[in-house]
Amino acid sequence: MLPVAAEWFSTWFDSPYYHRLYQHRDYAEARAFLDRLLAYLHPKPTARLLDLACGKGRHSRYLSEQGFAVTGVDLSPHSIAAARQFGHERLHFQVHDMRDPLPYGPFDLVLNLFTSFGYFEQEAENVVALRNAAAALRPGGKLVIDFLNTELTIKTLVTHETKTVDGTVYQLYRHFHNDFIVKEIRFRDDAGQEQYFEERVRALNQERFAEYFRMAGLRLAETLGDYQLGPFDPATSPRMIFVLKK
Incomplete structure (x- = not known):
């Protein structure tokens, strides 16, 4: 029997070279985006947030600094080990595969940011991941998926x-x-x-995401097109940022 090939993200994200290559990412822009997103969604101060595919937890930490109770989960044990040194009573990190049900929660807001979706070889696994995220939400809770505009x-x-x-x-x-x-x-x-x-990354367009959301029992509230939260234009927007409600 042939060995099963490792999924690309389970090896690359755990490599020190991944973190070296991307060490100069614009985290100031990311924090500005999070500020705008929080102002747009205005979660209550008591809201519980899930950072789904949190990496080393930089954004989870920033969300926690804004006063929210935050749980960050990621598939990479090395990333979670690095994140846990910053944990405290209102900031927790766990190794977790989004294809598995989330034993944490319920959450008022789930964030999946910076194209941390669509990695799986089987398309059905994307729907499973969304269903798990939806199941971890409180009734009326929101899920945000920030994805690239694949067509552009x-x-x-x-x-x-x-x-x-x-x-x-x-x-x-x-x-x-x-x-x-x-x-x-x-x-x-x-x-x-x-x-x-x-x-x-699977080249998912609006129509396929809409079908995913339907199968996961999520309602699309709005689609934004950039980190300034402008409206989505398929021809020019760099991002597809979906705001979903349970």
Whole structure:
């Protein structure tokens, strides 16, 4: 019997090179987005928040600093181990696969931000993940999914890019294949060994998300198009930010 290949996100997200490559992300922009989102959603001060696919917990920590009780969950044990050093009585982190039912909750607000969805090889798993998120919400609770605008992304795909970070040269190749937007990441590690990783995000459009939401029993309240919370325009918006209600 052949061994089952590891899912790309279970290996790449746990690699120290993943964190090196993306260490210069604009966290000031992310915090500004969270500020706008909280002002738009105006959760009560007593609201319980879930950061679904929280990584190392930077955004969970910021949400906690705003006074909310926050739980951050992520598939990567290394990321959760890094996040837990910042935990306290109102900020908790757990290793969790969103395809499994959430034993935590219920929550008033679930956030899935910065394209942390659509990674799974089987499309049905996306619906399972949404159903689990919906089940973890209180009645009347809200779920926000922040995803890339796939149609615009495919049209404007940069097919090759070279990045040098902390002395490591990364060759990045992007293409569209079998319903996925794929990024190939090639580099030599600190020992001089060639390394190869992939990032794969299913190219989900509005219509398919709408079908997912219907199957998960979620009602779409609004679709926003950028981190300034402007309206969604399929031709020009960089993001698809779905605000859903249970």
